[in-house]
Amino acid sequence: xxxxTTSEFISIAYSDLFGTTIDDQKLTDLSLALVAFGDKKxxxxxxxxxxxxxxxxxxxxVQDMQGDIPKFIQETYRKFYNRDPNEFETWQIEKxxxxxxxxxxxxxxxxxxxxxxxxxx
Numbered sequence: 001x002x003x004x005t006t007s008e009f010i011s012i013a014y015s016d017l018f019g020t021t022i023d024d025q026k027l028t029d030l031s032l033a034l035v036a037f038g039d040k041k042x043x044x045x046x047x048x049x050x051x052x053x054x055x056x057x058x059x060x061x062v063q064d065m066q067g068d069i070p071k072f073i074q075e076t077y078r079k080f081y082n083r084d085p086n087e088f089e090t091w092q093i094e095k096x097x098x099x100x101x102x103x104x105x106x107x108x109x110x111x112x113x114x115x116x117x118x119x120x121x
Contacts, residue, residue, distance in 0.1 A: 006031050017057045048113045060105045080112040
């Protein structure tokens with residue numbers, strides 16, 4: 001029910017992707033960019049895309065995702081939403097992965113990190 005502050009959003013997203021805390025200067029720079037720009041969703045989107053493209057992020061490979069899709073889905077929900085997916089959510093994502101060979105873990109992580117549910121804790 002609580003909306004994440006700018007600093008919380010950035011630092012939690014960074015921790016979720018890299019398994020470590022974000023550098024104070026980097027957090028300050030990104031927070032200022034997010035606060036200073038009028039279109040918050042655009043800057044959030046750019047921050048997440050930057051994180052996903054940085055070396056060292058803990059994103060599973062396509063082979064890992066394809067090797068055990070239900071496990072990938074469950075771990076992704078726990079990582080980003082701190083809950084298990086319901087049956088419909090599992091079915092929907094599994095169907096999307098099986099039907100679209102271009103759907104990568106990066107794209108799925110991007111969808112989770114930019115969702116409305118992720119902005120709340």
